[in-house]
């Protein structure tokens with residue numbers, strides 16, 4: 001049947017590439033829809049982390065000395081290194097997208113490998129840090145002891161941190177709860193990202209992106225950069241609280 | 246713009262690697278800056294400076310790595326909407342926490 | 351009673367051979383489908399299933415409350431029953447009710463597209479919903495959960511030993527189903543409109559689903575993180591909400607209500623869209639103040655984010671922010687009122703007919719108005735102190751959710767049933783069902799306002815004997831209401847086989863969905879339409895019909 005409303009719409013957009021889905025009118029529409037959809041997904045991610053940032057802000061105001069003390073137990077060297085690593089991986093991913101857009105298969109493969117390696121490096125460093133927390137009894141719930149903040153021991157070559165009163169020392173557990181929740185959620189996103197990177201790497205080696213069907217890479221790029229942004233905020237908020245004290 | 250004509254017809258903007266290098270460098274420099282700033286005694290401004298630098302870095306990533314600078318109005322609006330709702334969550338929750346200590350009428 | 355139903359000649363009428371239902375066969379063609387219409391049907395069946403589970407639990411609650419003592423079940427069983435009732439009804443029925451079924455089916459057609467932007471994500475949404483739903487049932491069977499649907503800390507983290515973790519994860523997963531539905535709608539409405547289909551030619555149903563989608567995308571993740579933190583607190587004992595470690599239990603409520611207040615608009619907005627369509631069609635008039643109604647949907651969505659603290663007035667939040675949130679709550683009632691007034695003006699001097707969807711729509715208008723107005727009582731921080739945690743709240747939200755949304759859902763199901771299935775439901779008995787529902791509803795929930803005013807607290811299995819009369823009323827009403835809900839399921843199933851063939855446009859409505867065959871083709875349109883007419887342009891429809899006649903003749 002043909003409905004009376006429906007005037008004919010010339011579907012003369014020339015040839016459609018083979019990867020255009022049937023329900024899109026044009027490739028432009030398909031591409032725009034995909035990246036718009038990805039952005040909306042990133043909005044949900046913003047709000048997801050937003051809940052934790054709110055918690056952070058509340059407790060940082062309430063328990064500032066505990067947050068300072070907790071923050072000082074983190075290694076600034078490892079944290080800064082990791083920030084550098086992640087920013088660099090964002091850069092290599094941006095290059096990967098560029099290579100895909102300009103159809104440089106070799107460049108794409110190289111970029112993806114570099115991104116993957118940098119991501120692994122980040123997680124490696126992160127796990128070193130987590131291990132250190134475990135050793136120091138700074139894992140909330142599972143293995144926690146606030147006494148190190150009541151009677152701080154001097155690290156070799158450094159003056160001891162100022163001691164905290166017992167109740168404030170106990171509130172460092174809130175700091176570490178947030179530390180693990182936030183960095184853990186962030187790490188989870190990295191791990192998912194690495195899985196996708198491996199998938200894209202295989203596809204790229206197979207030449208699946210040579211025909212210009214690169215929406216997946218572009219949208220993954222957005223995701224990866226978003227994960228980077230989260231870290232850009234986590235780093236100063238967790239590692240850099242009053243380092244001068 | 247791309248040399249590959251199929252793309253340019255779809256108003257795709259390809260950001261050149263030069264810009265990516267520039268942005269990555271800026272981001273790394275900012276990281277160094279924020280670490281350095283945290284060792285200065287600035288009182289309450291420490292937090293402000295740290296956040297300002299973080300916001301600046303995030304904007305660079307959003308604008309250039311994530312191509313928002315070259316994207317349609319709708320995309321810019323989308324990012325804005327996310328930011329707005331995020332600030333609503335944080336800000337309006339804080340309105341309770343800040344004023345709890347003010348006592349009752 | 352006059353009516354506008356115009357069915358094709360029943361002796362020759364046929365359901366089109368090729369349509370989305372017959373296009374492919376076999377169970378796999380359903381389980382792996384990308385067709386938004388089939389996914390809508392999958393959702394419809396699943397939410398109906400969960401509705402009846404939730405309904406059975408409601409029956410148990412009312413039965414227990416027949417007598418002042420807790421005699422039918424132990425008090426802690428009662429806690430589990432009302433918790434499960436709330437969780438199932440809200441997260442598994444009301445939130446997806448209209449968007450995931452009617453919205454899924456209609457939005458692509460209404461904007462003139464062949465499918466939603468992301469068919470696979472749409473299917474994924476249904477699977478997530480089913481996983482979440484099954485996990486919830488699993489949690490119920492293996493011991494239940496007794497925190498109420500609000501999972502309030504520290505009760506949920508410290509004081510109960512029920513399946514909070516399983517249920518929390520289930521709702522987390524179901525939340526993503528809702529996020530993906532919303533995301534799909536937003537992209538489709540922005541990017542897939544047919545040529546000529548400008549924003550202000552969209553049916554209001556699309557606008558209201560668009561507004562609800564914004565809330566789903568931006569609100570649901572906050573619920574997700576709140577639940578994740580509760581789960582982490584229960585499993586490994588991190589201290590974000592734990593007061594013994596320095597956490598603030600109220601923070602959980604901030605996060606929870608940041609989602610759950612907007613969630614009540616996720617539940618009502620799509621229903622409001624249905625009402626706009628139905629009212630316009632059965633009064634043969636353009637919706638009065640189209641753009642006001644359209645923008646009020648968006649306004650509700652935006653303001654919806656500014657009022658959540660009205661659920662926490664007595665919980666120990668600061669007096670000053672109570673003041674602010676109380677004022678802002680008044681603000682959010684305004685766009686709701688705008689809609690009600692505009693519908694009333696639409697009716698004014700319209701050629702009103704009383705088909706079943708219209709009866710439900712009238713029910714909606716009356717009951718939602720009462721529900722919304724009592725919301726304003728609750729939003730005034732002064733009265734709220736007296737009324738909160740009493741049956742007044744229970745009555746308030748049942749007036750908006752059951753009297754409002756469920757009525758709208760049934761209005762929509764009846765209205766679009768001919769499009770979904772190609773067949774008509776039986777008119778007389780369905781009108782009866784609508785009336786029975788309305789009567790049963792008022793009997794059930796109006797006494798609860800009185801009970802609340804008198805001070806009967808919610809969420810207890812036992813109550814002082816002086817409240818018994820009103821409770822008996824309420825339980826009796828619930829029985830009538832139950833009949834009102836059973837009837838549609840019976841005659842709708844009956845109509846699948848024996849209903850009259852509906853033809854393309856039995857209501858003579860103007861939407862794009864009525865200009866194509868029923869049930870539609872898998873690809874909706876043979877050619878993408880070019881839209882020149884406004885929404886609800888009945889003169890245009892007349893001209894179309896004339897043209898058709900002259901062409902055929």
Ligand code: HEM
Pocket residue numbers: 500614615617618660661662679680682683686721722723724725726727728729730734737738739743746747750751754755
């Ligand atoms: C029209 C404007 C509305 C206003 C001003 C309003 C106001 C309120 C207020 C102030 C409360 C909190 C009462 C208390 O806890 O003391 C409340 C509770 C509630 N409202 Fe509304 N409301 C409105 C519409 C709706 C709608 C449309 C729905 C759902 C479709 C809804 C569902 C609920 C629910 C479920 C609760 C109870 C939550 C709980 O504690 O379990 N409301 N409302």
Ligand SMILES: [Cu+2]
Pocket residue numbers: 610611614657658660661
């Ligand atoms: Cu509310």
